[in-house]
Amino acid sequence: MQNTSEYMLYQRIYQVIEQVPCGMVATYGDIATIVGGGCDARMVGYALNEIPKDRVESVPWQRIINKEGGISTRGLAQRQILEDEGIVFNAQERVIMARFHWAGPSTEWAAAHGFQTLPPRDDEDEAEQLSLF
DNA sequence: CAGATGACTCCCA
DNA sequence: CTGGGAGCCATCT
Numbered sequence: 001m002q003n004t005s006e007y008m009l010y011q012r013i014y015q016v017i018e019q020v021p022c023g024m025v026a027t028y029g030d031i032a033t034i035v036g037g038g039c040d041a042r043m044v045g046y047a048l049n050e051i052p053k054d055r056v057e058s059v060p061w062q063r064i065i066n067k068e069g070g071i072s073t074r075g076l077a078q079r080q081i082l083e084d085e086g087i088v089f090n091a092q093e094r095v096i097m098a099r100f101h102w103a104g105p106s107t108e109w110a111a112a113h114g115f116q117t118l119p120p121r122d123d124e125d126e127a128e129q130l131s132l133f
Numbered sequence: 134c135a136g137a138t139g140a141c142t143c144c145c146a
Numbered sequence: 147c148t149g150g151g152a153g154c155c156a157t158c159t
Contacts, residue, residue, distance in 0.1 A: 028141050041141040049140050073140045
C-alpha cells in the first residue's frame, strides 16, 4: 500500500544501513541525515533494536555507532565484530573516525532511491583523533 | 486506548 | 565526570 507501512521509516533506515561497506562505520546521525524526512538519530537507534529476523542478516547493524565513535550497545559483541572487519579502536574505546567513517552513499544511489547525501564535515575533529595515532 | 520501553543527541546544572 | 529532560517511531503490555 502507499500507506506509510510500506515506506516505513524503519525500512528506509535499514536500506541505508545496508549501504555501509565492510570495514567502515557510520553514526546514528549520519543514517538519519541520509534517510531525511524528519528522521532522527533516535529513530535509527530504535530501528536497529528491532531489526526483523529476515533483515538482521543483511543489515550490518554493528557498523552503526554513536557520534563519539563509541559503542552504544551493551552485552553485544559489537566491538569484536568491528575489529574483525578491520576497524581499529583507540585507548578510549572509540573508533578512529578519520579512517573508518563512511562518507555516505553515492550521489547516484541516493538520488535513485530518494535519499540524501551527507554534508561535508570539518576536518578538525578528525585531525584531532589522528594525532592520537 | 493509554503507558512503558529502547542500540541517540543536545543542552543545562 | 554525573544526572535529568526534551524530542520522536514501532511494538508490547
